Amino acid sequence: MTAPPFAVSDPLAHGVGNGYTTGTFASAGRPPISPTTPSHTSVKRTLSGSGDSLDEGDESKKIRPGVKRACNECRQQKLRCDVVQVPVYKPCHRCKRLKLDCKIDTTFKRVGKRSRNMEMEKEIHELRRQLATQQSSSTAPSPSVKAPPSEAASPIISSIPSQLDHYITTEQAGNSLLDLRSGIDGASQMRSPNRQTRQPRRLGGITLTPDQVDDLFERFFMLFHPFMPLLDPSTTPDAYFDMSQLLPWIIISVAARHYPPDPNLLPSLSAPISVLLWATLADVPQNYVVVKALCILCTWPLPISSTSSDPTFMLSGLMMQIAMQIGLHRPSHAQDFARFKEDLREEELRDRVRTWVACNMISQRVATGYGQPPSTVYDWALVPSASSGTSYQLPEEVEIRLSIERFCNKVTRSFYTNKMDPMGLVSDEQRGIMSDFLAHDFEEIECKLRPNTSAITFLYLRAAGLHFRLSAFFDSPESQDYRSHISSLWQSTTSFLECVFDLDTARGLLLHASNYILQMIIAAGFTLLKLLNSFFADSVKLVYGRDLFLKTIKAIRTISVATNDLPSRLAEVLAQLWKSGGSGLRAGRGQGKSLENSLQLKVRCRMSMSLVYDSVWRWREEFQAKERGNLETAVENPTNPDSNVESSASSTVDTALPSEGLLGDGFGTVSNNFFGEASNEVFDPLSWMLDGYTDFPYEM
Secondary structure: OOOOOOOOOOHHHOOOOOOOOOHHOOOOOOOOOOOOOOOOHHHHHHHHHHHHHHOOOHHOOOOOOOOOOOOOOHHHHOOOOOEHHHHHHHHHHHHHOOOOOOOOOOOOOOOHHHHHHHHHHHHHHHHHHHHHHHHHHOOOOOOOOOOOOOHHHHHHHHOOOOOOOOOHHHHHHHHHHHHHHHHOHHHEEOOOOOOEEEEEEOOEEEEOOOHHHHHHHHHHHHHHHHHOOOOOOOOHHHHHHHOOOHHHHHHHHOOOOOOOOOHHHHHHHHHHHHHHHHHHOOOOOOOOHHHHHHHHHOOHHHOOHHHOOOOOOHHHHHHHHHHHHOOOOOOOHHHHOOOOOOOOOHHHHHHHHHHHHHHHHHHHHHHHOOOOOOOOOHHHHHOOOOOHHHHHHOOOHHHHHHHHHHHHHHHHHHHOOOOOOOOOOOOHHHHHHHHHHHHHHHHHHHHHOOOOOHHHHHHHHHHHHHHHHHHHHHHHOOOOOHHHHHHHHHHHHHHHHHHHHHHHHOOOOOOOOHHHHHHHHHHHHHHHHOOOHHHHHHOHHHHHHHHHHHHHHHHHHOOOOOOOHHHHHHHHHHHHHHHHHHOOOOOOOOOOOOOOOOOOOOOOHHHHHHHHHHHHHHHHHHHOOOOOHHHHHHOOOOOOOOOOOOOOOOOOOOOOOOOOOOOOOOOOOOOOOOHHHHHHHHOOOOOOOOOOOOOOOOOO
């Protein structure tokens, strides 16, 4: 066999010189023509002349097909490979480092990433379609089957299914052994409507039977869901576990608040759920099921005892960022934020719109409750018009709640975002003008409410009114509308608290209130404490205000979900400040004095929540700094704020402590080191409030 004229094998590989030096073909491509370079004719003649010697030589000297010089893994990634094939096969360094199977297959062919991902996308869509079909068929009522008399006579035999759909797998057998070891009844392995075995759910060291999971989900949708109607109650717990591990466990943790069958379930779940949360957030990219989980968690956070370990405000920011990263703020253009085209059905588009609405409402409530700037995005998607389509139309109840949160956002931006002031506060003149406009907007929202509007929506409206009127503490006593604004604050505070107590009396939902409602109740309690121990006390009914305050402390302690958590600590602070201030019996003490500093705040950078932080700081100055009481002991033996009854923690509170320095300069002067060298920690927005005490035994 004669080789073609230019099918010259590599002389470096085969050692065929034919009179030419190895440098002639060392470079890639055809050698340049030069007077010293042999012509094509001479090359042909030389090769043809040496053909006999090639035929007589070793077969390895003949022309062979190209040798694959890279392993399969490096060829797939189009990377340089240093694999050694002869004399001994040595894997390349990349495969060694990544612990891959380094081999060379002559039949290997690269697979494009795009085609592989498209196949995976098609498979996912097909699985979703099959799951939806299966769920729709499982909801249909199945005909009842009567057991034969022989089986009904024996309770043991009746517990055995008459027909087995499939044999038990090795994994199911192992889980059954674990269930027997942990003392779980064998009946916990239930069968779903489609005849599939339901296994217990485990997280960390916690195991819940299917009956317990069903009971907790039913409890969540009955008691907690009305405060934030985001999820679909018709979806089964197993379907939620198929979507994500984080979302169903957060639902269970919320339902475990004040759970009568197992009061210790929530404290036990806090640590493993915290680990699951941060492990899930570390996985990038995310999906909007994780966004829903963050919505629920920011509405009902895990119990904490210190504000420095509270990640709620940070999680709300992550919630908004993840939502925008996956394109929830542009629901109809989801493909612009994905690598592949997404064809959303009408139901999926509607769900994305409502999830984006929930993100903004929850972000606004978190910002309001923590006294921080909101990260909301009230864009076109949240202002549906007639041309937007039915997918953008919100339920009437949700639309009213959204308008309430937009009002709260308007209050925050009107009063606390002055770029010309170091604390962001507007002038008294601007505050007076904006108050008139905002009062008109508030009345318009009130007019939208109908008799059939839920009591929870009314409660959110009253909370927004309190957020609006708390700006009165920033007014100067010399301003023209100072007294009228203080009077409006009193009315908003009492209206909100009356709405809270009515809701608890009528429906018993106070135990299940969201963290935002709890924060507004605390703000209302400190407002009553401030007003009833000031010049304004002579303008109101003291007995009525005193009863409201006592109910407020009781409500905060009722909402508390764990011993020594933040609500119980704040309730104890309120009780101690109330008793040290005379339990409302020293009202009007500042009468006749100058009103200049009676209701003024030292902490003024936490927006409407500045009053809460200011009051807690004053408590720290008088109780913790001067060692007049121990908060841990007091929480275990709560202080009775009623002055007519002896306190159960009288040893921890000095009731003879003068009220000067606690409730404002109208009663005295706060110590000179309020913003001195010893109080630099006040500038840390999280680490100063109620810190330094025993925390829960888990890390957030």
